[in-house]
Amino acid sequence: xxxxxxxxxxxxxxxxxLQLDARTKYSDIAQTQDVSVDTIIKRFRKLKRNGVIxxxxxxxxxxxxxxxxxxxxxxxxxxxxxxxxVDYIQRRSGVLFATHSVGQYDVFAVAATRxxxxxxxxxxxxxxxxxxxxxxxxxxVDQFLLCPQNFELEPxxxxxx
Amino acid sequence: MNELDARIIxxxxxxxxxxxxxxxxxxxxxxxxVINHYNQLVADGVIRCSTVxxxxxxxxxxxxxxxxxxxxxxxxxxPSAIMETLIKMPNIIVVxxxxxxxxxxxxxxxxxxxxxxxxxxxxxxxxGVRSISSNLWPGGxxxxxxxxxx
Numbered sequence: 001x002x003x004x005x006x007x008x009x010x011x012x013x014x015x016x017x018l019q020l021d022a023r024t025k026y027s028d029i030a031q032t033q034d035v036s037v038d039t040i041i042k043r044f045r046k047l048k049r050n051g052v053i054x055x056x057x058x059x060x061x062x063x064x065x066x067x068x069x070x071x072x073x074x075x076x077x078x079x080x081x082x083x084x085x086v087d088y089i090q091r092r093s094g095v096l097f098a099t100h101s102v103g104q105y106d107v108f109a110v111a112a113t114r115x116x117x118x119x120x121x122x123x124x125x126x127x128x129x130x131x132x133x134x135x136x137x138x139x140x141v142d143q144f145l146l147c148p149q150n151f152e153l154e155p156x157x158x159x160x161x
Numbered sequence: 162m163n164e165l166d167a168r169i170i171x172x173x174x175x176x177x178x179x180x181x182x183x184x185x186x187x188x189x190x191x192x193x194x195v196i197n198h199y200n201q202l203v204a205d206g207v208i209r210c211s212t213v214x215x216x217x218x219x220x221x222x223x224x225x226x227x228x229x230x231x232x233x234x235x236x237x238x239x240p241s242a243i244m245e246t247l248i249k250m251p252n253i254i255v256v257x258x259x260x261x262x263x264x265x266x267x268x269x270x271x272x273x274x275x276x277x278x279x280x281x282x283x284x285x286x287x288x289g290v291r292s293i294s295s296n297l298w299p300g301g302x303x304x305x306x307x308x309x310x311x
Contacts, residue, residue: 005219015213021176041162054214058170064207065162071264072227072259074296101227103296108227110306125285138229145248145256 005052009042010035015053022056061143067112069119070140073126074105079154081131082106088129094122105136162207165190167197170208172301173199175306177211221271222270224252225275225298228284229263240264246287252280271297 007015013033025039033040047053049081062070076087082100087099089109098109109126118139126148127135165188172184185195202208217225232238240258247256247267267284271277277297279296285293 004221007220015215018213019210020210022213050219051216054216055175056211057175057214058173058211059209060170060174061206064205070257071261074229074262099298101296101298104229104294105296108296108298111211132305136262138259138263138266138299140257140266141260142258143242145182 005050007048007052009033011047011052011080014040014044014047018053018056022058025085026116053116066114067107068114070110070112070144071119072138072140073109073111073123074101074124074136074138075107075109076133077106077108078131078133083128085126092122092125115122132157162202165195166202166207168171169195169199173211199231204298217270221272222273222278223273225270226271226280227298228269228281228293228295229259230267230271231263231282232264232292233289233291234264240289241288243287248286250280250283252276 010033017029017032025035026044030037030040035061043055048055061076075085084108086098086100090094090096092096092111094113096110098107100106101108110123111119113122120140123135123137126132145155164282168188169184171180172187174299181195181199182192184193188195197207230243232240234240234245235259239297243265244256244258247253252271253267254267255266258264259266269280271280277295281293283293284290
């Protein structure tokens with residue numbers, strides 16, 4: 001059984017509109033789809049109930065919140081220590097995200113700190129873990145670009161035809 | 162950023178469609194004041210946008226991937242031009258220049274292993290890309306939803 005949701009063009013229109021601006025009026029979406037506002041509200045609620053939409057949210061700029069340094073920390077880890085290292089990293093202050101990884105590195109994390117010194121300290125703490133063999137840090141420079149509209153919904157629509 | 166700004170952000174991170182009137186009522190401030198503060202947060206770039214957090218596995222994605230890109234700057238490769246190309250590609254959700262091991266990092270959502278390979282080939286084919294390396298992440302987890310997308 002597929003875990004994928006069944007979407008149609010109205011669902012797609014709702015998702016596309018809200019990806020770009022979560023405060024888009026239901027009436028504006030309804031107008032583009034030539035359906036009633038009630039239909040849009042019901043569909044939005046259904047998308048939430050079905051677990052397609054987790055929530056509407058804000059995307060913030062960490063640098064404007066005082067977290068000046070954003071960096072990727074890519075690690076090679078002893079094979080028997082990956083879970084332990086991910087858990088250790090996730091509990092460090094400044095770490096936004098950490099995950100197992102398949103490929104060049106074993107564990108991948110993104111961190112944000114107020115200063116470069118704090119980032120270095122974080123890197124050293126991680127480097128000091130007995131199961132971590134190496135940590136490569138890449139600092140994100142300039143404004144990073146976000147593109148929430150780039151999710152593909154078309155394959156799900158194709159499946160409905 | 163003052164207390165009202167923090168309250169607006171705190172409320173709207175969990176529900177960006179929350180009415181300004183409700184936030185104003187909870188904060189014991191006028192609706193106009195809340196709207197003005199919200200608009201200022203947007204103008205200052207603190208709030209980059211409002212969006213919808215989707216369950217990627219429910220719309221056909223099995224995971225995510227990070228592509229580290231090295232740019233052939235010696236032969237005229239332009240990181241900004243490569244980033245502009247990346248940002249228009251389906252399934253690319255974050256693009257940033259980096260200082261360190263590589264020149265550009267991009268995050269993508271992927272349908273399956275074939276899709277992962279296809280995105281890799283497409284990135285490698287962008288003019289100015291010297292080499293790429295990549296890492297695959299399992300699905301079902303949130304990637305910094307406060308600052309990114311997923």
